[in-house]
Amino acid sequence: MNAWVSQWLSVGQRIADLAARHDRNPGEVQLLAVSKTFPAEAVVAVARAGQRHFGENYIQEGVDKIAQVAHLAPDLAHELVWHCIGPIQSNKTRQVAAHFQWVHTVDRLKVAQRLSDQRPSHLPDLQVLIQVNMDGGDTKSGVAPQEALALAQAVAQLPRLKLRGIMSIPEPHDDPQRMQAIHEHTRDLLQRLQQAMPQLTLDVLSMGMSADLEPAIAAGSTWVRVGTAIFGSRT
16 A cells, blocks of 8 residues: 555544544544645545545645646546645735635735635635634734634625635644643634624634644544645655
């Protein structure tokens, strides 16, 4: 068995085990395979094993990889769902709008407006998440928690976009309980948005990576973003 596939299977089993440990249905926690810096062949390998959702941090690399995967596996390409999970500069919004199905990192209305304006009319609405800087980390993108509702309400009014929830990337910490507390604050924020905008289906909580899977799943994450544990260490 291919090493990437073996590791992907292990991650999937770990997610299922952690969900069960915390009294959650494993089907509630989706795996987003983060393929940044890894070759298209790695994507194809785990896609053939059953993975369908892939995340890219670097937009140009992601756009190129989407094309490479389509060339290598034309029978699979239409089944794959690509998520932009990295920061978006204004001059990159057109590429994101044209090539990705999900965006996890909307933290400014300007970026959301450009994504809305530039989403091709023949494509389904772009699924978007508001990125929130829950712990105030200096190096992290994201809107402040107290500003998330106003941004979410503005984004929800834009055509060609469908607001689905929130995403966070807290600073790593050795204490799992502290990480879980931060993730719980993110979950609570999503619940407040759901109460404020009951007309929307805000069902996505994107939080947790290889290093903090358990506290994220314990706190209610619905998408976990895992790269290293599947594809190996990055160089």
